[in-house]
Amino acid sequence: MNRKENISEDGNITSGKNISNWTDSVSPIVFKPLTEDLETDIVIIGGGLAGISIAYCLTQEGRKVILVEDGYIGSGETGRTTAHIVTALDNRYYTLENIFGEEDTQLIAESHIAAIDFIENTIKKEKINCEFERLNGYLFLHPSDEKVSLDKELEAASRAGIKVIDTAKVPGLISNEERCICFPEQAQFHPLKYLKGLCAIIEQKGGKIFTETHAAKIDHKGLTTKTGYTIKANHIVVATNSPVNDKYAVHLKQTAFRTYVIGALIKKDSLPKALWWDTGDQKENPTFPPYHYVRVQTYNDQYDLLISGGEDHQTGDENETSHAADKIYSSLEKWTREYFPIEEIKYRWSGQVMEPMDSIAYIGRNPLDRDNVYIVTGDSGNGMTHCTIAGMLITDLITGKENKWKQIYAPSRFTLKTSSHFFKEAMYTLKDFLKTSPDHKDAAELSSVKTGEGKIVNLQQKKYGVFRDKENLLHIVSAKCAHLGCTVAWNKDEQTWDCPCHGSRYTYKGKVINGPANNDLAAYSEMYALETK
Ligand SMILES: Cc1cc2nc3c(=O)[nH]c(=O)nc-3n(C[C@H](O)[C@H](O)[C@H](O)COP(=O)(O)OP(=O)(O)OC[C@H]3O[C@@H](n4cnc5c(N)ncnc54)[C@H](O)[C@@H]3O)c2cc1C
Ligand code: FES
Numbered sequence: 001m002n003r004k005e006n007i008s009e010d011g012n013i014t015s016g017k018n019i020s021n022w023t024d025s026v027s028p029i030v031f032k033p034l035t036e037d038l039e040t041d042i043v044i045i046g047g048g049l050a051g052i053s054i055a056y057c058l059t060q061e062g063r064k065v066i067l068v069e070d071g072y073i074g075s076g077e078t079g080r081t082t083a084h085i086v087t088a089l090d091n092r093y094y095t096l097e098n099i100f101g102e103e104d105t106q107l108i109a110e111s112h113i114a115a116i117d118f119i120e121n122t123i124k125k126e127k128i129n130c131e132f133e134r135l136n137g138y139l140f141l142h143p144s145d146e147k148v149s150l151d152k153e154l155e156a157a158s159r160a161g162i163k164v165i166d167t168a169k170v171p172g173l174i175s176n177e178e179r180c181i182c183f184p185e186q187a188q189f190h191p192l193k194y195l196k197g198l199c200a201i202i203e204q205k206g207g208k209i210f211t212e213t214h215a216a217k218i219d220h221k222g223l224t225t226k227t228g229y230t231i232k233a234n235h236i237v238v239a240t241n242s243p244v245n246d247k248y249a250v251h252l253k254q255t256a257f258r259t260y261v262i263g264a265l266i267k268k269d270s271l272p273k274a275l276w277w278d279t280g281d282q283k284e285n286p287t288f289p290p291y292h293y294v295r296v297q298t299y300n301d302q303y304d305l306l307i308s309g310g311e312d313h314q315t316g317d318e319n320e321t322s323h324a325a326d327k328i329y330s331s332l333e334k335w336t337r338e339y340f341p342i343e344e345i346k347y348r349w350s351g352q353v354m355e356p357m358d359s360i361a362y363i364g365r366n367p368l369d370r371d372n373v374y375i376v377t378g379d380s381g382n383g384m385t386h387c388t389i390a391g392m393l394i395t396d397l398i399t400g401k402e403n404k405w406k407q408i409y410a411p412s413r414f415t416l417k418t419s420s421h422f423f424k425e426a427m428y429t430l431k432d433f434l435k436t437s438p439d440h441k442d443a444a445e446l447s448s449v450k451t452g453e454g455k456i457v458n459l460q461q462k463k464y465g466v467f468r469d470k471e472n473l474l475h476i477v478s479a480k481c482a483h484l485g486c487t488v489a490w491n492k493d494e495q496t497w498d499c500p501c502h503g504s505r506y507t508y509k510g511k512v513i514n515g516p517a518n519n520d521l522a523a524y525s526e527m528y529a530l531e532t533k
Contacts, residue, residue, distance in 0.1 A: 092156065139277050154181055
């Protein structure tokens with residue numbers, strides 16, 4: 001099945017040109033747009049896993065909920081995920097212990113165990129057919145990492161209360177990879193089928209969902225949509241992946257990364273259903289070592305799909321030669337072929353993850369705001385569990401129940417232990433990017449923009465982002481990010497304008513698709529519509 005025909009011209013169904021196997025295998029989850037003013041108890045902005053999980057939990061408590069989504073349900077990062085549902089977190093337990101101490105690390109572990117159980121129980125209770133299964137996950141060493149990492153992780157994970165088994169050989173790999181840590185009782189599912197199932201229950205319980213409804217103004221009283229309708233509410237939950245209601249507080253404490261995925265055919269049943277991860281390239285970036293993550297998904301009668309991801313880099317530096325997308329997909333394929341018996345590559349896509357300065361998500365009351373405004377962000381690559389934790393935790397905050405995870409996930413926290421290293425790393429990457437990116441050093445000539453290409457161009461002493469489409473039409477947008485004004489960079493692979501500062505992203509027409517920006521880039525394309533090569 002091919003769902004490409006469902007993508008609107010500027011990528012409305014998903015946050016980029018490429019589509020994932022999830023988007024390709026189900027119909028878009030569509031509701032009517034909002035066309036009237038409404039009042040409710042709780043309004044939720046964002047129809048990804050976070051928003052939908054929160055809406056589900058609140059409607060289970062009998063609360064009146066309205067959710068608005070400016071694309072379709074799951075058209076953000078949830079439609080681009082690989083949906084490993086894990087307690088084997090991207091950041092090692094020994095790192096978490098170092099940051100939070102043993103006791104709080106146990107609470108973190110407990111929250112992720114609870115999240116997997118919650119997903120499993122909900123699927124059973126609501127009879128959601130979303131290919132959920134429990135399976136083993138295997139963590140093995142990246143060649144740049146030291147053997148002692150596995151020992152340290154085994155000990156720290158057990159201290160945190162996670163089941164781990166020291167295992168002599170990694171099952172399923174064609175290379176002779178030796179020792180690994182087995183994490184039993186991990187899980188996987190089809191994320192969009194799960195969302196669809198939850199949406200049906202939310203509606204049955206009286207919740208209302210509106211898609212293609214952009215919340216243009218958000219405050220503690222509610223929201224106003226781009227088309228001018230209002231929703232007044234007692235509680236406002238901003239679940240837009242990167243909060244669009246906050247300019248500074250949380251965005252200075254996290255960094256946006258681009259991560260890449262291929263979906264490749266493997267002979268049916270040639271691999272066990274399992275999850276595999278390496279410990280990450282310590283040389284590339286010791287703070288956030290880019291690692292590989294792999295799973296198997298049923299595809300057709302002859303083949304399964306091996307979904308392999310990794311090769312992360314900071315958002316906005318795709319133009320740097322070492323991070324050109326074609327090169328990245330090639331190294332991802334090369335790495336995958338070394339370890340797994342893959343055949344034809346069927347899918348290539350990328351997405352954005354938010355890396356918080358201290359490794360775990362920000363879930364709770366929005367800092368420097370009224371007490372009735374809540375946010376969820378900083379997925380740290382473990383969004384399946386973090387979004388589910390948000391469902392439970394934000395529901396408790398709204399309903400006034402005690403929740404022992406409240407302090408750990410509080411968005412107002414500031415972790416001194418990691419701050420200097422985090423800021424040094426973030427500034428270094430940003431400076432390095434600004435220095436080396438040709439688009440930023442010298443703006444290009446308008447005539448040099450080839451078909452299918454985007455470039456930053458100087459016009460009348462101002463910088464513009466220019467994309468030339470197949471019809472030779474030039475789409476010209478302001479190059480100044482609508483968040484805090486950094487210059488956006490062209491993402492050739494997804495055909496979007498991406499901001500290197502805090503991860504805002506826009507379609508080639510300038511429509512905002514990722515926060516923190518909540519406004520489009522000013523577009524001037526009509527002015528230059530007749531420009532030729
Ligand atoms: C390639 C990739 C692989 C990943 N793999 C894993 C994995 O294996 N396991 C794991 O746990 N996590 C993984 N993650 C992370 C996980 O997918 C995400 O953290 C999670 O899906 C985020 O969900 P969300 O609801 O926060 O955001 P989203 O799904 O992005 O939802 C936010 C929604 O808000 C909407 N929105 C934004 N602004 C507005 C507005 N103003 N008005 C209305 N709507 C608005 C957007 O359209 C969007 O749909 C991966 C991520 C990527 C990109
Ligand atoms: S995302 Fe902050 S300036 Fe662009």
